[in-house]
Amino acid sequence: MSQSAKKRITLAFTGASGAPYGLRLLECLLAADYTVYLLISSAARVVMATEHGLKLPSGPEAAQKALVEHLNGHSEKLIVCGKEDWFSPVASGSAAPKQMVVCPCSAGTVASIAHGMSDNLIERAADVVMKERGQLLLVVRETPFSTLHLENMHKLSQMGVTIMPAAPGFYHQPTSIDDLIDFMVARILDHLGVEQGLVPRWGYDQRDQN
Numbered sequence: 001m002s003q004s005a006k007k008r009i010t011l012a013f014t015g016a017s018g019a020p021y022g023l024r025l026l027e028c029l030l031a032a033d034y035t036v037y038l039l040i041s042s043a044a045r046v047v048m049a050t051e052h053g054l055k056l057p058s059g060p061e062a063a064q065k066a067l068v069e070h071l072n073g074h075s076e077k078l079i080v081c082g083k084e085d086w087f088s089p090v091a092s093g094s095a096a097p098k099q100m101v102v103c104p105c106s107a108g109t110v111a112s113i114a115h116g117m118s119d120n121l122i123e124r125a126a127d128v129v130m131k132e133r134g135q136l137l138l139v140v141r142e143t144p145f146s147t148l149h150l151e152n153m154h155k156l157s158q159m160g161v162t163i164m165p166a167a168p169g170f171y172h173q174p175t176s177i178d179d180l181i182d183f184m185v186a187r188i189l190d191h192l193g194v195e196q197g198l199v200p201r202w203g204y205d206q207r208d209q210n
């Protein structure tokens, strides 16, 4: 298999606060030459419009077109899948990418994944990645967490899922919201093994400042 053929990933946007994280991550993955299968929940579209002013149509083709326009290009590598598109490659272990990120990830989607619901393509794709022993990363956003949230995340963590709360640090001395977004996206890309230089790394650039 060629190197570029291996660069496939599933990305899901769900209805947690943090739409800009998802958009920036998508932009970085496409820039890194990944083919991205993008899944968008109905609540994610509401959050995207509320937080980012981006109104995504409900149909996958129209949503894909809107995103390509928003990101200025990269059309051939972005594949938006419908929420019941059971014929999508991400729905089967025989074809799904080995890596998946849900960013942002709602507490509701955490619960559904933790219980193997597979009731829509996001839940099914996550279930597939887990059963195939791939890499699943959930960028969860809620505060505070209830015991139920924590139990669900604990269960998933024990199964090898990476729980990565959308909790940007401040030690890179952010001066803008974009800096905070990039902090989170940089950590996600690091975990995925995607080369990035979005923020200075701890212990290198900091030394010069003290």
Ligand SMILES: Cc1cc2nc3c(=O)[nH]c(=O)nc-3n(C[C@H](O)[C@H](O)[C@H](O)COP(=O)(O)O)c2cc1C
Pocket: 013, 014, 015, 016, 017, 041, 042, 043, 044, 046, 047, 050, 105, 106, 107, 108, 109, 141, 142
């Ligand atoms: C603007 C907005 C912000 C929201 N923020 C969060 C959040 O940060 N975390 C969360 O778990 N749910 C949040 N919700 C609620 C979820 O969208 C809701 O529970 C939804 O059913 C999740 O569905 P999904 O997981 O299929 O996207 C938010 C909803 C809206 C409209």
